Amino acid sequence: MTHHPDLAAPFTLGGLTLRNRLVATAHAMAAVADGAPTESDAAYWHRLARGGAAMVITGGTAVAPESTLPQRYLTEAWRPEIEDAVRRRAEAITEGGAVAIAQLVHLGRETLGAGTYYAPVSAAAVRSPREATAPHPLSAEDVRGVVDAFRISAANSVQAGFHGVELHAGHGYLLAQFLSRVNNTRDDEYGDRIALLSQVIDAIRTEIGELPIGVRVSVEPDVGGVDSGLGLDDLVELLPRLYDVSPFTYANVTAGVRNTYVPSMATTRPPLLASVARLRAAVDVPLLISQGFRSAADIGQALESGADLVGMARPFIADPDVARKIVAGQERAIRPCTGCNEGCRTFEPTGSCSVNPELGPPGAAARPAVPLLLTRPGSRTGPVAVLGAGPAGMECAMELARTGAEVTVFDTAPRVGGQAHLAALAPHRSGWQKLVDFQRDQLADLGVRVQLGTAATPAELAQYSEIVLATGAEEEVVPVPGELPTVTSTDFLHRYADVVPAASRVAVLDDGFGWWQGISAVESALAAGAREVTVITPGTDFATGLSPENRTQLMNRLTGAPLRIVPMTTVTATTAGELRLRNVLDGRETSLAADLLVTVGERRSRRPDHAPADGQTVRAVGDCVVPRRIAHAVAEGRAAAEAVAARPL
Ligand SMILES: Cc1cc2nc3c(=O)[nH]c(=O)nc-3n(C[C@H](O)[C@H](O)[C@H](O)COP(=O)(O)O)c2cc1C
Ligand code: SF4
Structure with a gap:
């Protein structure tokens, strides 16, 4: 597909030339120790910049x-x-061919759920819906201290080699708290919602001259009819008013x-996407729009x-070459971000990615990742x-095919995808199908033979010198005695559209x-x-396994x-229209119509x-070793391919 003509066109921003219109918006992978970026951090940014992003924030x-945060990441x-460490980061980006921008943030009243050492502060003592207590309101003198903190940090960043800075006035952090009608209830000079941001821009200008100062803002949605402010x-x-008093270089709206x-x-x-035209009409500065962009079609729109510019974050984590591939019209070759928010948002201990096995700690x-070797390496x-x-x-077969191996994939199911396809059958979970489709297309493009719907016979398998078992997992049936129609969650995903209309409780x-x-x-x-719908759980609540982010959404x-x-409860038996429930703490029995x-x-x-043939090597990967996350499956599939390829074929 051809992309929008501007997508690959250079763009001038604050006197700098961007090689195309694709920007890696701010993110952090937590490869930071004691508040200073590590060598791994620089390697991450270098890899990303080499992949074609025009500007990296x-x-x-x-x-x-x-x-x-106490973890100091x-x-x-x-x-x-820490200038030398920051310089390594800036150089990593510039050597990769991208413009390097350091985003600067003050979290204000948002503690990110961490037990911070300091009292949270804000424009006013207005409690964040995400925090249990109201913050301490900054005095006017304290606010001037914040202005200075931004000024010093901007000067340090540019001194260390960054081309410019971006002020994080979005996501509900301190600068956004001052911009908000609801959170900024001050009656001093900072009650003018743009005053703090304006002073920050002016102060930074005295340090870095005409180098880029971007402003990132976010549209804060009203939740449950409550005005976000x-x-x-x-x-x-606010944006045009701010620009009039304190010109900034670009607006980044998310x-x-x-x-x-x-x-x-x-x-x-x-x-x-639908708000771009309105924002364009309102602000006469270069406009960077971000969040949820994945396809050349949406970027073009x-x-x-x-x-002027379109930003992405997670697509670069999933595939650092995403910008180059979009510009080259190779969308099919992009390893897609699924939107799972598992690896990249849990920082255990640093950011990783469910679909990108190349991103290590x-x-x-x-x-x-260590595939399970089930035989001695055969001859x-x-x-x-x-x-x-x-x-x-599929990951294993893709990688093997890339190394030139002759590889055949067998599956007894009529279609590819295994557990990822199953997960994607649920509403709001279609992201997993993107991974399935990508791997399927890669196998097709690499000419890998895929035999579906039948099991490989022992005679067939005997012809192969290496066998990789990637046969997945299946859900156990929970024995619940009684007459009520009962299905596993796996069966239900295949049939819910048919069975629910006849069984509405x-x-x-x-x-x-959870x-x-x-x-x-x-x-x-x-x-x-x-x-x-009633969830009965022996645990304390529903969806407890999710990160706060995925759970909130x-x-x-x-x-x-x-x-x-119904927490702390299990089901002991059923009758035709009822469940017998037992509280796992006090043993009390109740019933529920269903x-x-x-x-x-x-x-x-x-x-x-599988009984290995003579000289055959057998390995196992993914859920068929121990059922875990898709991240484990992908990484072990890749590692098995590397182990096979390490032997002469
Ligand atoms: C791991 C991670 C860290 C992030 N950190 C920041 C940050 O420090 N500042 C910021 O403005 N946005 C941050 N973001 C948000 C991204 O810039 C982006 O707005 C968001 O991920 C949505 O865009 P996407 O759908 O292209 O990923 C982060 C995102 C991720 C995935
Ligand atoms: S972990 Fe999930 S959401 Fe994050 S970049 Fe990877 S695929 Fe995307």
Whole structure:
């Protein structure tokens, strides 16, 4: 597909030339120790910049101690002594051919849920909906201290080699707290909502002259009818007013606040696409629009509507070459971000990615993964059979084919995708299908033979010198005695559209781990029109396995749904229209009317008993070793291919 003519065209920003219109918006991978970027951090940014982004904005850069976390994985931009480490980061980006911008942030009242050392501060003592207590309001003198903190941090960043800075006035952080009608209730000079931001821009100008100063703002959505105080109307009023008094170099507009600004896979199109034209008309500065952009078509539409630049963050984490591939019209070759927000948003201990096995923790060249060797390495070399066309098997076959191996994939299922395809059957989970489609297309492009719908016979398998088992897992049936129709969550995902209309009171017996099997059963039942959905869990709550971010977005989707949670409870038996429940703490028995019970059972490895032929090597990867996340499957599939390829074929 041809892309918008401007997409690959250079753009001049604050006297700098951007090689195209694609920007890596601020993110941080937490490869920072004691507040200073590490060598791994530089390697990450270098790889990203080499992939074709025109401008790279580094995130997680704090301007003052009270805006840091005890783990100290935010870069401490106010400290001149970390200049060398910051310089490594800036050089990594510039050597990769991109313009390097350091984003500067003061978190204000948002503690990110961390037990911070300092009292949270803000424009006023207005409590964040995400915090249990109201912040301490800054005095006018304190605010001037904040201005200075931004000035010093900007000067340090430019001194260390950054081409410019971006002020984080979005996502509900301190500068946004001052911009908000609801949060800024001051009656001093800073009661003018743009006053702080304006003073920050002016102060930074005295340090860095005409180098770029970007301003990132976000449209904060009203939730549950509660006025956010900083919606699109506010931004359309504030941005031009700010530009008039304190000209800045570009506006970067995104959406959301903490827990919603990185949307889950339920968001399938860029939320701000329809607002670009209005923003364009309002602000006469270069406009960078971001969030949820994935396709050349959506990027083209944003450019057509008046954006100058389009930003993405997670697509660069999933595939650092995404910009180059979009510009080259090679969208099919992009390893897609699924929107799972698992690896990149949990920082355990640094950012990783479910679909990108090349992203490893500090000091590792890739995500650590060890395929299970089920035989001694055999003597034979030659063709490879991969049993299982799920994420692990397909990843393995792709990599093997790239190394020139002759590889065949077998799966007894009629289609590829395994557990990823299953997960994607649920509403709001289609992101996983993107990975399946990508791997399927790669196999096709690489000419890999894929045999579906039948099992490979022992005689067939004997011809292969290497066997990789990637046969996945299956859900156990939870034994619940009684007459009520009862299905596993796996069966339910295949059939919910058919069964729910005839069984509109759906009960879901979760396993207590609060992960997607139970959640998807709930969302599927609701999507199919269930009148009443009840989650029964032996755990303390529903969806406890999700990160606060994914859970918040889930709960926003479920607001107003006919959903009840019965915690600390299990199901002992059923009758025709009823469940017998028992509280796991006090043993009290109750009953619940229901038409259908969906059970969430343990996922058990499914590994065929394969008797290896003479000299054959057999390995196992992914869920058929131990059922875990798709990240494990992809990384082990890749690692198995590398292990096979390390032997002469
Ligand atoms: C790991 C990670 C860290 C992020 N850190 C920041 C940050 O420090 N500052 C910021 O403005 N946005 C941050 N973001 C938000 C992204 O810039 C972007 O707006 C968001 O991910 C939505 O865009 P996308 O759909 O292209 O990923 C972060 C996103 C991710 C995934
Ligand atoms: S972990 Fe998930 S959301 Fe994050 S970049 Fe990777 S695929 Fe995208």
